[in-house]
Amino acid sequence: MPEKETLERAAEDKREGKSPSTQAGEFVREEIEHIREGKHGARSAKQAIAIGLSKARRAGVKLPAPGKGRASKGARKQAARDLRKGSKRSRKVSAKRSRATSRALKREGHSAASKTALSRHAHAAAKKRSAASRSKAAKKAARTRKKNRS
Numbered sequence: 001m002p003e004k005e006t007l008e009r010a011a012e013d014k015r016e017g018k019s020p021s022t023q024a025g026e027f028v029r030e031e032i033e034h035i036r037e038g039k040h041g042a043r044s045a046k047q048a049i050a051i052g053l054s055k056a057r058r059a060g061v062k063l064p065a066p067g068k069g070r071a072s073k074g075a076r077k078q079a080a081r082d083l084r085k086g087s088k089r090s091r092k093v094s095a096k097r098s099r100a101t102s103r104a105l106k107r108e109g110h111s112a113a114s115k116t117a118l119s120r121h122a123h124a125a126a127k128k129r130s131a132a133s134r135s136k137a138a139k140k141a142a143r144t145r146k147k148n149r150s
Contacts, residue, residue: 002055006030010061020063027059028052032113041108045121048112050075057082 065079
C-alpha cells in the first residue's frame with residue numbers, strides 16, 4: 001500500500017493536469033526511497049521502477065500498459081491487470097502472498113537504487129530512443145520547466 005503522502009502528491013499532479021507518467025513518478029520515487037531505507041531490495045533499477053509503476057496503476061493512475069514490442073508479454077499482461085485493479089475497489093490482498101513477496105524482495109540487494117545504477121539505467125533507456133525523440137523531450141523539458149523566481 002502506497003504511503004498517504006505519495007497518494008496526495010500524485011493527486012496534486014493530476015489536479016495540475018500533469019501526465020500519468022509524471023503522476024506515476026511519485027510512486028517510483030517512493031519505491032527508490034524504500035530500497036535506500038532498507039525496507040527491501042530489488043534485483044535491478046528496472047525492477048524497482050516496475051514495482052513503482054505497478055503500485056501507481058493499482059492506486060488508480062491511468063498509466064496505459066506498454067505496447068507490443070515495448071515489454072515482454074508477461075509484463076504487458078501484468079500491467080493491464082494492475083490497471084484494471086486500479087479502476088475498482090479490490091478485495092483484501094492475501095496475507096500469504098504479501099508475505100512471500102516482501103520476503104523475496106528482502107533477500108535482494110540495495111544497490112539497485114544507487115545513483116550509479118539509476119544513472120546507468122537512464123543512459124541505457126535513452127540510448128534506445130531516437131535522437132529526434134530525445135531532442136523533443138529536452139525541448140519540452142526546457143519549455144515546461146518551473147522558472148526560477150529569485
